[in-house]
Amino acid sequence: MVSAGLTISPGLAEELLAHARxxxxxxxxxxxxxxxxxxxxxxxxxxxxxxQSPYVYTVHPDDLLRIVLRIDDDGEDLVAxxxxxxxxxxVPSPTDRRQARYPGAFYLLASxxxxxxTPAQALRAWRITDGESRDVPLHIG
Amino acid sequence: xSTIRIPxxxxxxxxxxxxxxxxxxxVSAALDDLFAQHPALRDRVTTDGKxxxxxxxxxxxxxxRYRDGLDTTVGADDxxxxxxxxxxxxx
Numbered sequence: 001m002v003s004a005g006l007t008i009s010p011g012l013a014e015e016l017l018a019h020a021r022x023x024x025x026x027x028x029x030x031x032x033x034x035x036x037x038x039x040x041x042x043x044x045x046x047x048x049x050x051x052q053s054p055y056v057y058t059v060h061p062d063d064l065l066r067i068v069l070r071i072d073d074d075g076e077d078l079v080a081x082x083x084x085x086x087x088x089x090x091v092p093s094p095t096d097r098r099q100a101r102y103p104g105a106f107y108l109l110a111s112x113x114x115x116x117x118t119p120a121q122a123l124r125a126w127r128i129t130d131g132e133s134r135d136v137p138l139h140i141g
Numbered sequence: 142x143s144t145i146r147i148p149x150x151x152x153x154x155x156x157x158x159x160x161x162x163x164x165x166x167x168v169s170a171a172l173d174d175l176f177a178q179h180p181a182l183r184d185r186v187t188t189d190g191k192x193x194x195x196x197x198x199x200x201x202x203x204x205x206r207y208r209d210g211l212d213t214t215v216g217a218d219d220x221x222x223x224x225x226x227x228x229x230x231x232x
Contacts, residue, residue: 027230056230061197061204064227068148078149085231096229101195102150107229 003039005137006080006106006125008032012044013119013140019046020084020110027057029083031067032108036077039106044082045071056095057083080106080125087113090124092133100128106136143215145175146222154182163221168198169211171221186223195226 008016012032020028029049032041047063059081071078081102085093090109092100100107107126114121125138145161155161161178165171172192176183186196198205199222205213215221 029227031227051230053230055232057228059227061199061206061224061226064197064224065199065202065204065222068224069222072149081227083229088231093229093231095232099195099226099228101225102227104150 002036002104005039005139006108007038007040007139007141008108009042010119010140012041013123015044016082016108017110017119017122019044020112023049023084024086024112025054026052027054027084027086028110029057029059029081031059031064031071031078032080032082033071033074033076034079036079036104039079041079041106043076054086078102078105080108082108082110084110084112089113090122092126092128097128097131097133100131100133103127103129107133108138142217143171143219143221145171146220148222148224150225151182151185151223154185155179166214166216167211168200168205168213168215168221171215172211172223186225195228197224197226198222199224 030046033043034041045067048060050058050060090111107128109124110122125136126133142162147155163171163174165174
């Protein structure tokens, strides 16, 4: 049984937003590891956006391999996949839904459209399965 | 005989197995053997009989796109890894 919602610490939430802002004007991306049963992510693994684009992201294939194997070798779970939207809401786009291949992970999105937004305002969590997205509870604490 | 390491996201298609031993002198032949052993994985990662473009293939941690693709040769000490790409974007 996997968790219905995603939990991250305030520090992790700040780390995600900091990465997203550092990558402006491009989208940022990375992976979160932790425990999929409880839904708590405890570490962020930033990755290079191979597209170097404000509109799309691809986790660099070399980073993807390195991070996925490290998480697996450490006995942890891939809990969430993070990326930023620089000018649009933290809602999966048609591209996000079409290209989502990890139904067991949460998709955590950050919107940078409001530069003053707090992490709780900027971040939203989703499940994307078979091209359909549904928002899920995100607990920062 | 080479080894294919199955990442967690695909293990539901290999009866939970973390590695599968396969025969074949190339990545393509090794994948054919993998799919013969685990047909459910074929359905997951191929389209019209070809490996889907969203699947990254690595041999010994190197992306085969920078070698000879699916014609990359493999031997007894080689490990092949399949990994679905992570991608998306606001547009």
